[in-house]
Amino acid sequence: MIEAAALSKRFGTVDAVSDVSFAARNGEITGLLGPNGAGKSTCLRMLYGVLTPSGGCARVDGLDVRGETSAARAHLGVLPHAAGLYNNLTARENIDYFGSLHGMGRERLERRAAELARALGMEGFMERRVKGFSQGQRTKVALARALVHDPGNLILDEPTNGLDVMAIRSLRDMLRALKAEGRCILFSSHVMQEVAALCDRVVIIGHGRVLAQGTPDSIRERSGTQSLEEAFLQILGGVEGMA
Amino acid sequence: MSALLAVFMKEFLENLRDRRTLLSALLFGPLFGPILFGAMVTRMLDQSVAEPDEPLRLTVSGREHAPGLIRYLESERAQLKFESFSERAARDAVRSGAAQVILIVPEEYGPRFTAGLPAPVLLFADSADSQTRKSAERARHLLAGYGSGVAQLRLQVRGVSPLLTVPVAVNDVDVATPTGRAVGVLGFVTYFILFSVLMGGLYLAIDSTAGERERGSLEALLSLPVARGILVGGKILATCAYMCASLAINLTAFVVVFRFVPLERLGMSGNLGAGTAAAFFAICLPFVPLGAALMTFVASFTRSYREAQTYLTTLLLVPTLPIAFASIYSLKTKSSLMLIPSLSQHLLMTSVLKAEPIALIDALVSAGSSLALALILILVTTRHWRRETMLA
Numbered sequence: 001m002i003e004a005a006a007l008s009k010r011f012g013t014v015d016a017v018s019d020v021s022f023a024a025r026n027g028e029i030t031g032l033l034g035p036n037g038a039g040k041s042t043c044l045r046m047l048y049g050v051l052t053p054s055g056g057c058a059r060v061d062g063l064d065v066r067g068e069t070s071a072a073r074a075h076l077g078v079l080p081h082a083a084g085l086y087n088n089l090t091a092r093e094n095i096d097y098f099g100s101l102h103g104m105g106r107e108r109l110e111r112r113a114a115e116l117a118r119a120l121g122m123e124g125f126m127e128r129r130v131k132g133f134s135q136g137q138r139t140k141v142a143l144a145r146a147l148v149h150d151p152g153n154l155i156l157d158e159p160t161n162g163l164d165v166m167a168i169r170s171l172r173d174m175l176r177a178l179k180a181e182g183r184c185i186l187f188s189s190h191v192m193q194e195v196a197a198l199c200d201r202v203v204i205i206g207h208g209r210v211l212a213q214g215t216p217d218s219i220r221e222r223s224g225t226q227s228l229e230e231a232f233l234q235i236l237g238g239v240e241g242m243a
Numbered sequence: 244m245s246a247l248l249a250v251f252m253k254e255f256l257e258n259l260r261d262r263r264t265l266l267s268a269l270l271f272g273p274l275f276g277p278i279l280f281g282a283m284v285t286r287m288l289d290q291s292v293a294e295p296d297e298p299l300r301l302t303v304s305g306r307e308h309a310p311g312l313i314r315y316l317e318s319e320r321a322q323l324k325f326e327s328f329s330e331r332a333a334r335d336a337v338r339s340g341a342a343q344v345i346l347i348v349p350e351e352y353g354p355r356f357t358a359g360l361p362a363p364v365l366l367f368a369d370s371a372d373s374q375t376r377k378s379a380e381r382a383r384h385l386l387a388g389y390g391s392g393v394a395q396l397r398l399q400v401r402g403v404s405p406l407l408t409v410p411v412a413v414n415d416v417d418v419a420t421p422t423g424r425a426v427g428v429l430g431f432v433t434y435f436i437l438f439s440v441l442m443g444g445l446y447l448a449i450d451s452t453a454g455e456r457e458r459g460s461l462e463a464l465l466s467l468p469v470a471r472g473i474l475v476g477g478k479i480l481a482t483c484a485y486m487c488a489s490l491a492i493n494l495t496a497f498v499v500v501f502r503f504v505p506l507e508r509l510g511m512s513g514n515l516g517a518g519t520a521a522a523f524f525a526i527c528l529p530f531v532p533l534g535a536a537l538m539t540f541v542a543s544f545t546r547s548y549r550e551a552q553t554y555l556t557t558l559l560l561v562p563t564l565p566i567a568f569a570s571i572y573s574l575k576t577k578s579s580l581m582l583i584p585s586l587s588q589h590l591l592m593t594s595v596l597k598a599e600p601i602a603l604i605d606a607l608v609s610a611g612s613s614l615a616l617a618l619i620l621i622l623v624t625t626r627h628w629r630r631e632t633m634l635a
Contacts, residue, residue: 048466051631073468080466082459088260089253100249101467129260145463 001026002047002076002153002186006056009042009208016042017208019056024186024201026152029179031199032188035236039208040188041081044157047186048078060153074102077146081157083139087131091122091141094130095148102149109148116144120174136167143174154178156187160194172198196228204235211235246469250477254451255484264446268485272442273493276435281500288504299381302336304328305348309356309364312348315389321382330365337367343375344368344382359397430570432515432596433589436493437562440527441534443489444482445555448538451478453551462634471628472621475539479621482535490527494520519595526591529610529617533584536620537561543627565589581608584616 002024009017017039024030032040045051047058049065049072058065063072085094092113099109117123120140125133130141139159146154156175160168175198179185189195195202196216203213212219212235216228223231258264299321306313306325316323328336328345336342347365356362364386368379395405455461464474501515538555545551565586574580576594581587587609594601627633 045634050462050465050634070468073466076466078463078466080459080462082462084459084461084463086253086257086458086460088257093253093256097249097253098463098467101246101464101469103245103468142463 001059001061001184002030002155003059004043004047004056005059007043007046007053007058008055009039009046009051010054015208017046020205020208020210021056022203022210022213024153024184026184027179027182028200029175029185029187029198030201030203031195032186032203032205033192033195033232034188034190034205036190038190038205040190040205041157042208043205044155044186044188048076048080048155049073074149075152077149077151077154079142079146079154079156079159081161083142083146085130085133085138085141085145088129090127090129091133091137091144092126094141095144098145099148104149112148112150113144116147119177120144121170134167135162136164136170139163139167139171143171147178151183153184154186156185158188158190160189160191168194192229192232202228204232206236246473247477247480250469250474251480251484254447254478254481258447258450258481258485261446261450264450264485267446268443268489269492272445273439273489274496275442276432276439276493277496277500280432280435280497281504284504298322299378299385300324300343301378301382302326302328302342302345303348304333304345305350305352308348308350308352309362311393312364312386312389315392316385319385319388321385333365333367337369337375342367344378346382346386430566430593432497433592434563434566436490436497436523436527436592437530437566437585437588438559439489439493440486440531441538441559441562443486444535444538445559447482447485448478448535448542449548449551449555451481452539452542453545453548456546457548465628465634472625475621475625475628479532479535479539479624482539483531486531486535487528490524490531494523515596522595523592526588526595526606526609529613530584530588532617533613533620536617536624540620540624540627543624543633561585576605578602578605578608581605582612584609584613587612 004020004022007017007020008015020039020043022030032043034040042051046053047060047065049058049069052066060072061075063075065072086097089097095113095116096109099112104112113126117126120143122137122140122144125137130138133141143156143159146156159171163171175185175187179200199216201214202216202219204211204219212222212231214222219235220226220228220231223234225231225234258268299319301316301321302324303313303316304325304327306323313323328347330347333342333345333347337345345367347367349363349365352362352364366379366382366386368375368382370376370379394408398405398408455464465471497515498517498520538558541554541558542551545554562585565583566589568574569580569586569589574586574590576590576599580590587605591601591606591609
C-alpha cells in the first residue's frame with residue numbers, strides 16, 4: 001500500500017506538485033498518467049524518499065517515508081526513470097549488490113537471485129557482464145534489482161521508455177505476475193495505451209495536480225467518452241500544450 | 244558495517260575490471276615519477292660527470308694573431324678547429340648550430356698584447372643552449388687562466404710579486420653532506436610520491452560519483468535504506484585502497500630505480516632502500532584518506548565524467564603548491580609547518596632522506612592534521628550526498 005496525502009513540492013518559486021492525494025492498493029496496478037513535465041517523477045521521488053515534500057506526507061505500508069525512511073524503503077522496490085546498471089559487474093553481481101545493501105545474507109541472496117532469474121527469464125545471462133546487454137535484458141536486471149528484497153510495494157518511473165514491443169510485452173506480463181502475488185504496483189507513464197492495457201486504477205496528473213482518479217471505466221463514464229484516451233484528452237483539455 | 248563492506252567491495256571489484264582505471268591507477272600513475280626521475284638523473288650524470296673528461300671543442304678564427312694563446316689552449320687539451328669567420332658569419336654559425344663555440348682573434352690583438360694593453364678576443368656562444376653554455380664556460384675559464392698566467396709573468400718581469408694581486412684568498416668549505424646534496428635532486432621525488440597517491444584514486448573517485456550519476460545508477464542507489472554516510476564512506480575506502488596500492492608500487496619502483504642510478508657519482512648518497520620506502524609509506528598513509536576524501540568531495544559536485552576529469556586532473560597539482568612554496572622560501576622543518584598536509588609529508592620524507600632524526604610530535608601532528616582534514620571533508624561530502632540536489 002502506497003499513499004500520497006496532500007503531497008506538495010516547490011522548487012524555488014515553481015510548484016512542481018501541489019496537493020496530490022491518492023492511494024495505490026495491494027494486489028492492484030495503479031497508473032500515474034500525465035503528459036511530460038506534469039510532475040509524475042517528482043511525485044514518485046517523494047514517495048520513495050529521495051525528495052522531501054514541501055507539504056503533505058508519503059506513506060508505504062503505513063510507514064512515514066520521511067520519519068521512518070529506512071523502514072519504509074525496506075518495504076519498497078524502486079525502478080527509477082534512470083535505472084542504470086554497473087556495466088563491469090555481472091547481472092548477478094548487480095542484483096547481489098543491492099541485496100547486500102538491503103542487509104540480506106549470502107544464503108538468502110542466492111535463493112532470491114535464483115527465484116528472480118527463473119521468474120524474469122534471466123537464467124541465460126546471470127553470470128555475464130552487463131556491458132553489451134540489450135535494453136530488454138537491462139530492464140530485467142534492473143527490475144530484479146528492485147525486487148531483490150522481496151518488497152510488497154513497487155514503484156516504476158516510466159519503465160517502458162526505450163523498450164521495444166517485445167520487451168514491453170514481457171514487462172507487462174511480469175507486472176501482472178507481481179500483481180497476482182498480491183503486491184502493490186505504482187507506475188508512471190505518459191503513454192495512454194500502456195495505462196489502459198495494464199492498470200486497475202488510474203491517477204491523471206496535469207500541472208502538478210490530480211485531475212481525475214478511479215478505475216479506467218469510472219473515469220470514462222464520468223467524462224462521458226467512449227475510450228480512456230478521449231477521456232484523458234478531455235480532462236487535460238483545458239490545459240494548454242499538453243497531450 | 245556490512246553495507247559499508249558491500250559498497251567497498253563493489254567499487255573495488257568494478258574498478259578492478261576497468262582497464263582504464265587499472266592502467267592509470269596501477270601503471271601510469273605510480274611508474275611515471277620513478278621513470279622520469281631515473282631518466283633525468285641519468286641525463287644529469289651524463290652531462291656533469293662525463294663531460295669534463297671530454298676535450299673542449301673550439302673553433303678558432305685568426306690563429307695567426309695569437310700563437311701564444313693557441314699553444315696554451317692546445318696544451319690544455321682543447322680540440323681546436325681553425326676556420327676563418329667574420330663576426331657576422333660567426334654569429335650565424337653559432338645560431339644555426341653549425342658550430343658550438345667560436346673564438347675570433349682580431350687583428351689588433353697582436354699589437355695591443357705586445358703593448359701590454361688589454362687584448363680583445365670575441366667568444367661566440369648561445370647561452371640559451373645548456374650544452375654550449377657549458378662549453379663556453381670552459382672556454383672562458385681557459386682564457387682567464389691564460390690571462391692570469393701572462394699577468395703574473397708580466398709582473399715578475401717588472402720585479403713585482405704576483406702575490407700582491409691576490410689580497411684575499413677565498414677557500415670554499417662546502418658543509419653539505421653527500422645526502423644533503425642529493426636532496427636538491429631528490430626534492431621532487433617527494434612530489435612524485437604524493438602524485439602517485441592521488442593518481443591511484445583518480446578514476447575511482449570519478450567513477451564512484453560522477454560515473455554513478457552519468458550511468459543513471461545513482462537514483463536507484465539513493466533510494467536504498469542505507470545511510471548516505473555509509474555510501475560515501477565505502478566509496479572513499481575503496482579509493483583509499485587503490486591509492487595505497489599505487490603508493491606501494493610507486494615506492495617499490497623508486498627503490499629499484501635508485502639501485503640502478505649511480506647517485507654516488509654525483510657526490511651524493513641516495514639512501515632510498517627498502518627501509519626508507521617503508522618509512523615513506525608510513526608518512527604518506529595519513530595523506531591517503533585526505534586525498535581520497537578531497538577527490539570524492541570535488542567529484543561529487545560534478546555532473547559528468549568529463550567535468551569530473553577536468554577538475555580532478557587539476558587537483559593533482561595541488562600538493563605541488565606547498566612544496567613549491569617551501570622550496571622558494573627554503574623552509575626548514577618546523578612544527579607549525581606540520582599542520583599543512585602535503586608540505587608536512589614532503590618535509591618529513593626529506594628529513595628521512597637526509598638521515599635527520601624526526602621528532603615524534605612532528606610525525607603525529609602531520610598525521611593528525613591530514614586525518615582531521617580528511618574527516619571534515621568526509622562529513623561535508625556526506626552532507627552534500629544527503630541533499631536533494633545530489634539527484635539534479
